Amino acid sequence: MSESNSQINSQINSQINSQLTLNRALRVAVIGAGPSGFYAAEALIKQEDMDVSVDIFDRLPAPYGLVRYGVAPDHQKIKSVTRMFDRTISHERVRYFGNVEFGKDLSHADMRKHYDAVVYTVGASSDRSLNIAGEDLAGSISATEFVAWYNGHPDYKDFVPNLDAESVVVVGMGNVAVDVCRILAKTADELQAESDIADHAIEALRASNVKDIYMLGRRGPAQAKFTTKELRELTELSNADLIIDPADLELDAVSEASLENDNNSKNNIKVMRQFLEEAATAESPEPKPRRLHLKFLVSPKELLGDAEVNAVRLEKNRLEDDNGYLNAVGTGEMQDIAAAMVMRSVGYRGVPLADVPFNERRGTIPNVEGRVTDTEGNVITGEYTAGWIKRGPSGVIGTNKADAIESMQKLLEDVASLTLVENADADPSSVEKLLASKGIRYVRFDDWKHIDALELKAGEEQGRPRVKFVSVEEMLELCEPVT
Numbered sequence: 223m224s225e226s227n228s229q230i231n232s233q234i235n236s237q238i239n240s241q242l243t244l245n246r247a248l249r250v251a252v253i254g255a256g257p258s259g260f261y262a263a264e265a266l267i268k269q270e271d272m273d274v275s276v277d278i279f280d281r282l283p284a285p286y287g288l289v290r291y292g293v294a295p296d297h298q299k300i301k302s303v304t305r306m307f308d309r310t311i312s313h314e315r316v317r318y319f320g321n322v323e324f325g326k327d328l329s330h331a332d333m334r335k336h337y338d339a340v341v342y343t344v345g346a347s348s349d350r351s352l353n354i355a356g357e358d359l360a361g362s363i364s365a366t367e368f369v370a371w372y373n374g375h376p377d378y379k380d381f382v383p384n385l386d387a388e389s390v391v392v393v394g395m396g397n398v399a400v401d402v403c404r405i406l407a408k409t410a411d412e413l414q415a416e417s418d419i420a421d422h423a424i425e426a427l428r429a430s431n432v433k434d435i436y437m438l439g440r441r442g443p444a445q446a447k448f449t450t451k452e453l454r455e456l457t458e459l460s461n462a463d464l465i466i467d468p469a470d471l472e473l474d475a476v477s478e479a480s481l482e483n484d485n486n487s488k489n490n491i492k493v494m495r496q497f498l499e500e501a502a503t504a505e506s507p508e509p510k511p512r513r514l515h516l517k518f519l520v521s522p523k524e525l526l527g528d529a530e531v532n533a534v535r536l537e538k539n540r541l542e543d544d545n546g547y548l549n550a551v552g553t554g555e556m557q558d559i560a561a562a563m564v565m566r567s568v569g570y571r572g573v574p575l576a577d578v579p580f581n582e583r584r585g586t587i588p589n590v591e592g593r594v595t596d597t598e599g600n601v602i603t604g605e606y607t608a609g610w611i612k613r614g615p616s617g618v619i620g621t622n623k624a625d626a627i628e629s630m631q632k633l634l635e636d637v638a639s640l641t642l643v644e645n646a647d648a649d650p651s652s653v654e655k656l657l658a659s660k661g662i663r664y665v666r667f668d669d670w671k672h673i674d675a676l677e678l679k680a681g682e683e684q685g686r687p688r689v690k691f692v693s694v695e696e697m698l699e700l701c702e703p704v705t
């Protein structure tokens with residue numbers, strides 16, 4: 223047993239002893255089948271002191287959340303985490319209900335009627351805006367939309383990014399910004415061979431006119447948030463020259479000193495300096511068809527254009543030391559960069575669920591260590607949250623494991639005080655009956671595995687990792703009728 227599971231066990235032992243006699247498994251609904259939903263389910267079924275049965279719901283037919291619809295399609299290794307999730311969902315006390323949306327197909331009241339506890343793990347499906355003039359012009363989009371489109375998210379299958387643009391600006395310097403720049407920079411053939419990028423995206427990217435891609439950071443290279451592995455990939459693009467201004471790597475004293483305590487930034491600077499050194503000594507190579515410009519110390523101030531964006535007005539920044547934190551401060555010096563597509567990549571944002579408290583400012587469900595609270599901070603018994611909707615959109619897939627374990631520990635600690643649902647309503651078949659009565663066509667795990675097998679087979683035939691179905695209707699047609 224892992225340390226975390228034994229921790230959970232010892233935490234709940236005393237609770238179980240004082241618990242109402244429960245002649246059935248505790249019934250828990252997990253809303254959202256992304257990493258945090260799977261880690262929450264895993265924590266519940268792996269503890270050994272009481273029977274918990276878990277129903278995982280997702281609004282989409284396919285599970286895995288951003289592992290399927292966010293993680294870059296050319297980073298297949300990362301997606302293999304789904305095998306672990308499959309083990310969880312195959313457990314005898316776990317069921318999957320795909321294509322069931324909380325707040326639309328099943329209400330908060332439905333969940334509370336049928337489950338002793340509800341766990342919200344719905345992620346952060348929207349995005350933060352730049353709050354500058356011109357942001358609503360055509361051609362101004364979010365990385366969230368672009369990522370969902372190239373990953374074949376059903377909601378974005380008809381999205382049309384303007385790939386006629388010769389020049390594209392991406393605002394932000396995190397790993398998501400790096401992902402979208404890399405996808406724009408690679409050739410369609412590269413993407414087709416090594417990724418499960420959606421077919422519609424391959425076709426559009428094959429016809430792409432993009433020549434210049436600008437990635438903007440408001441602070442300097444020592445403050446860029448991308449990780450070194452992702453940066454290194456940008457130095458190795460076959461189809462795009464990476465352009466970095468050597469002057470940007472002459473760091474101010476505070477930035478240089480900050481590298482001592484920040485291995486990622488230290489390695490980033492090392493990679494960039496090494497890249498420039500090698501570029502300076504190499505015989506002038508043939509220019510590649512595309513250029514990816516890293517532009518540091520600039521902030522977009524306005525998107526210019528009539529109905530469609532045609533340029534971005536940037537202000538040059540300088541760094542100002544505020545007790546060791548380096549703020550970007552505008553210098554007043556402006557520059558316009560032509561761009562017919564501008565993509566903001568400045569963070570994802572959660573969206574509210576019907577009848578569930580929501581912190582508008584943070585874009586999260588208010589909670590104390592995973593226990594949902596109302597907006598005044600009072601705990602709502604029997605409701606929990608984990609993942610991006612609990613703590614905001616940060617951290618890698620694995621970060622959600624400890625986060626979900628924390629929340630599930632709280633749930634298990636609370637068992638004695640939960641309002642248990644009527645036994646008839648807790649019967650596992652009651653939810654199936656409810657869905658049937660509402661005419662909801664739900665996707666079971668076996669159905670998903672059938673769809674998955676067809677996607678893998680189509681991929682194998684084309685020498686690709688997988689070919690995705692992107693339409694909900696198409697996926698539903700492949701499912702066994704629910705009897």
Ligand SMILES: Cc1cc2nc3c(=O)[nH]c(=O)nc-3n(C[C@H](O)[C@H](O)[C@H](O)COP(=O)(O)OP(=O)(O)OC[C@H]3O[C@@H](n4cnc5c(N)ncnc54)[C@H](O)[C@@H]3O)c2cc1C
Nearest residue numbers: 254256257258280281287288292324344345609610618619
């Ligand atoms: C573009 C991008 C690239 C990334 N790349 C990496 C990477 O390379 N490596 C890495 O480790 N991490 C990566 N991450 C981070 C990782 O994806 C997240 O940490 C993780 O997915 C968050 O998990 P989650 O379960 O909280 O949310 P999500 O993964 O978003 O899952 C939420 C699930 O809830 C469902 N849902 C939403 N609303 C409802 C509703 N009303 N009813 C029912 N279901 C609902 C959604 O359909 C979704 O399946 C990346 C993130 C992004 C955005």
